[in-house]
Amino acid sequence: MAVKGTDIVKKLPDLGKKNCKECGFPTCFAFAMKLASGGATLDKCPHLSPEVTEELEDALSPAIKLVTVGTGDNALQVGNEEVVFRHDKTYVHPTGIGLLISDTEDSAKVDEKIKKISDLQFDVVGINLKADLLALKCDSGKKDTFLALVDKVCKSTGVPFMLICEDADILLAARDICADRRPLLYPVTKNNIDKIIPAIKEKPGPLGVKADSLEELIPLTTRLKEEKIDEVVIDPGSKDLMEAINDQTFIRRAAIKQGFRPLGYPTIAFPGTLAKGELKEILVASALVIKFAAVLILTDFDEFGLRPLLMQRLNIYTDPRMPLSVEEKLYAVGEPGETSPVLITTNWALTYFIVSAEIESSKVSSWLLVKEAEGLGVLTAWAAGKFNGDSIAPFLKRSGVEDKTKTRKLVIPGKVARIKGELEDALPGWEIIVGPREATEITGFLPGYAAKLKN
Amino acid sequence: MDFKAPVESFAGSVREVSIGSGAKTVKIGGENRLAYSPFDEGSTPNPPRLALEVWDMAPEDWPESTTAPFADVLSDPVKWAQKCVDYGADMVCLRLVSTDPSTKNAPAEAAAQTAKQVAQAIKVPLIVCGSGDEKKDAEVLPKVAEACSGESLLIGPAVKENFEPIAKACQEHGHSIIAQSPLDINLMKELSIKLSKVFPADRIVIDPLSSALGYGMEYSFTIMERTKQTGVAFKDAMTQMPIIADLAAESWKTKEAKSDEKQGILWEGITAVSLLLAGANLAVLRHPDSLKLVSDTLR
Numbered sequence: 052m053a054v055k056g057t058d059i060v061k062k063l064p065d066l067g068k069k070n071c072k073e074c075g076f077p078t079c080f081a082f083a084m085k086l087a088s089g090g091a092t093l094d095k096c097p098h099l100s101p102e103v104t105e106e107l108e109d110a111l112s113p114a115i116k117l118v119t120v121g122t123g124d125n126a127l128q129v130g131n132e133e134v135v136f137r138h139d140k141t142y143v144h145p146t147g148i149g150l151l152i153s154d155t156e157d158s159a160k161v162d163e164k165i166k167k168i169s170d171l172q173f174d175v176v177g178i179n180l181k182a183d184l185l186a187l188k189c190d191s192g193k194k195d196t197f198l199a200l201v202d203k204v205c206k207s208t209g210v211p212f213m214l215i216c217e218d219a220d221i222l223l224a225a226r227d228i229c230a231d232r233r234p235l236l237y238p239v240t241k242n243n244i245d246k247i248i249p250a251i252k253e254k255p256g257p258l259g260v261k262a263d264s265l266e267e268l269i270p271l272t273t274r275l276k277e278e279k280i281d282e283v284v285i286d287p288g289s290k291d292l293m294e295a296i297n298d299q300t301f302i303r304r305a306a307i308k309q310g311f312r313p314l315g316y317p318t319i320a321f322p323g324t325l326a327k328g329e330l331k332e333i334l335v336a337s338a339l340v341i342k343f344a345a346v347l348i349l350t351d352f353d354e355f356g357l358r359p360l361l362m363q364r365l366n367i368y369t370d371p372r373m374p375l376s377v378e379e380k381l382y383a384v385g386e387p388g389e390t391s392p393v394l395i396t397t398n399w400a401l402t403y404f405i406v407s408a409e410i411e412s413s414k415v416s417s418w419l420l421v422k423e424a425e426g427l428g429v430l431t432a433w434a435a436g437k438f439n440g441d442s443i444a445p446f447l448k449r450s451g452v453e454d455k456t457k458t459r460k461l462v463i464p465g466k467v468a469r470i471k472g473e474l475e476d477a478l479p480g481w482e483i484i485v486g487p488r489e490a491t492e493i494t495g496f497l498p499g500y501a502a503k504l505k506n
Numbered sequence: 507m508d509f510k511a512p513v514e515s516f517a518g519s520v521r522e523v524s525i526g527s528g529a530k531t532v533k534i535g536g537e538n539r540l541a542y543s544p545f546d547e548g549s550t551p552n553p554p555r556l557a558l559e560v561w562d563m564a565p566e567d568w569p570e571s572t573t574a575p576f577a578d579v580l581s582d583p584v585k586w587a588q589k590c591v592d593y594g595a596d597m598v599c600l601r602l603v604s605t606d607p608s609t610k611n612a613p614a615e616a617a618a619q620t621a622k623q624v625a626q627a628i629k630v631p632l633i634v635c636g637s638g639d640e641k642k643d644a645e646v647l648p649k650v651a652e653a654c655s656g657e658s659l660l661i662g663p664a665v666k667e668n669f670e671p672i673a674k675a676c677q678e679h680g681h682s683i684i685a686q687s688p689l690d691i692n693l694m695k696e697l698s699i700k701l702s703k704v705f706p707a708d709r710i711v712i713d714p715l716s717s718a719l720g721y722g723m724e725y726s727f728t729i730m731e732r733t734k735q736t737g738v739a740f741k742d743a744m745t746q747m748p749i750i751a752d753l754a755a756e757s758w759k760t761k762e763a764k765s766d767e768k769q770g771i772l773w774e775g776i777t778a779v780s781l782l783l784a785g786a787n788l789a790v791l792r793h794p795d796s797l798k799l800v801s802d803t804l805r
Contacts, residue, residue: 355769
């Protein structure tokens with residue numbers, strides 16, 4: 052629940068009527084409105100008492116705490132979410148996907164998993180998709196065994212990691228050999244919280260708090276907050292997917308809609324404890340990507356499971372207000388040569404995906420020009436003046452397509468057939484061919500067209 | 507600060523649509539809360555249903571992973587449909603692909619007879635979809651409605667260009683209708699308004715189009731989520747219809763699904779899970795394994 056400017060102003064000097072302008076704003080009210088929208092900071096007002104400052108700081112902090120695991124470029128950030136539904140604004144920090152390594156797994160398996168976390172990466176329209184962290188778990192109950200695993204992982208990868216151990220002494224001992232890497236410590240429970248607190252005050256870092264229910268989490272996060280520890284992710288201990296959906300939804304609603312601070316933290320879940328089987332675990336994870344989980348730890352994954360999961364995360368966390376776009380350039384679909392067809396479309400990622408997929412399935416290697424149009428679809432781009440003769444011609448010249456092919460025929464989307472004339476005027480020597488209206492018709496159109504080109 | 511469980515209650519409800527006649531009747535919709543929210547006030551009388559698709563001609567471009575489970579029945583829609591029921595499908599979706607003018611251009615009468623045979627042979631309700639060619643569908647679907655009179659099929663897609671003849675025939679012969687609009691909540695409402703003037707609103711199922719994972723799924727997801735929300739929370743009568751997520755073809759057309767069987771099953775499965783969580787009341791799938799997986803996961 053975001054705090055309103057009208058509520059803030061009452062806390063400012065003289066109930067917001069001082070209007071001294073020392074903050075740089077014309078009135079206290081203007082300053083309060085800026086504070087509420089995040090456009091100003093409290094320190095600009097020199098007249099606030101420490102109590103009021105603390106109260107306002109708390110009110111102005113995000114409904115869901117931002118938590119950082121790891122350090123440097125690889126660090127994983129979760130939290131700071133502002134909405135329940137993605138269409139209300141957008142989701143901000145994609146769910147962190149982690150891979151579990153148990154200290155009872157043999158060293159070949161451990162090596163394989165360490166390799167997987169860095170090797171399994173996928174490029175989608177210039178976005179790099181990969182898993183985010185390793186979760187190292189002490190199942191052996193032996194301190195030396197666990198520390199050896201932690202040490203090995205520390206030395207072999209820069210990926211952020213999480214340490215899981217029921218025994219707080221072993222957990223803290225493991226933390227001590229890698230505290231500079233800011234590992235996420237888990238689980239903090241009502242049984243070990245007294246031991247954990249002093250150790251965290253000494254070396255601050257993120258904590259994973261676990262309880263058997265949402266209600267039982269509240270005294271734990273409250274206690275930590277009193278100790279000024281708030282870099283926390285929470286695990287309500289859900290037993291199955293339906294319970295997890297319930298817990299996750301209540302946590303998100305409590306944080307956003309009720310402004311309930313003790314649950315205003317990102318969440319963590321373990322799909323492998325909610326369902327067994329490699330495919331089912333991925334499917335459960337995908338349900339929790341939608342249902343608000345901030346970190347998901349998988350028992351294992353391979354390319355066929357990780358790729359769709361990361362793709363789904365990308366889809367769900369894409370800002371619905373900003374169309375995803377691809378780079379403006381000449382794309383080769385298949386292995387086009389100097390007599391291959393040349394087609395053009397706009398740089399909305401979806402348009403590009405669909406058109407290139409249809410060209411691929413037509414099995415006719417082609418040159419695809421993708422014109423920058425602020426990520427709009429073909430017809431909208433035309434209407435906005437981003438896809439017409441004057442703008443396409445210079446791009447085509449720039450793209451280098453004329454050096455790659457002897458073809459001087461350009462296929463334009465059927466929906467913008469009207470630009471044929473102006474494009475021919477702007478591109479002397481080129482013939483403009485009006486192609487299919489819908490991408491799905493490309494597979495029907497291309498083979499015949501390509502055959503004609505060759506003759 | 508005391509914690510009060512953020513249970514929500516809603517004033518609107520989704521219309522309940524019955525598909526199939528007699529003992530095989532299945533209802534979809536009817537809920538007055540959001541998808542997968544048993545913790546909120548209200549009720550969800552009918553769980554989301556899962557259908558498997560059947561073509562009326564042997565498909566040529568399906569990846570082998572999807573033809574293998576049906577290898578012996580691909581040229582017999584009746585047996586194929588029965589096999590879908592054996593695999594656990596709540597419904598069967600028969601696609602009259604052969605009527606497409608750009609392929610076999612089979613006559614409407616023949617397709618209607620196939621639909622009738624399939625409807626009579628299976629013990630679950632039948633969904634019948636045209637080829638998607640709006641002109642031909644306007645010819646084929648009324649014939650299907652007539653031939654299958656009394657079977658209470660779900661017939662579609664009816665789009666803004668062809669809904670009139672389809673609605674008329676479905677009205678006359680007691681079927682429900684799929685109202686399809688292209689990924690836009692306003693166009694969807696516009697079609698609902700037009701259609702409900704000539705057709706009972708409690709026999710309309712809306713299809714806002716289902717894009718596959720990685721190929722625009724987020725648009726379908728958000729339109730479905732908003733549709734459900736405006737219907738249930740804001741009582742907009744023109745979005746209070748059950749939603750169908752017909753995602754089989756889109757999912758299996760992707761190169762990711764074609765290239766690896768397990769990845770394909772997950773591609774279809776994750777698309778289905780996402781759209782069901784968004785609020786779809788009925789999903790059409792292709793692979794029996796993804797059907798089972800989705801069913802096991804979300805039930």
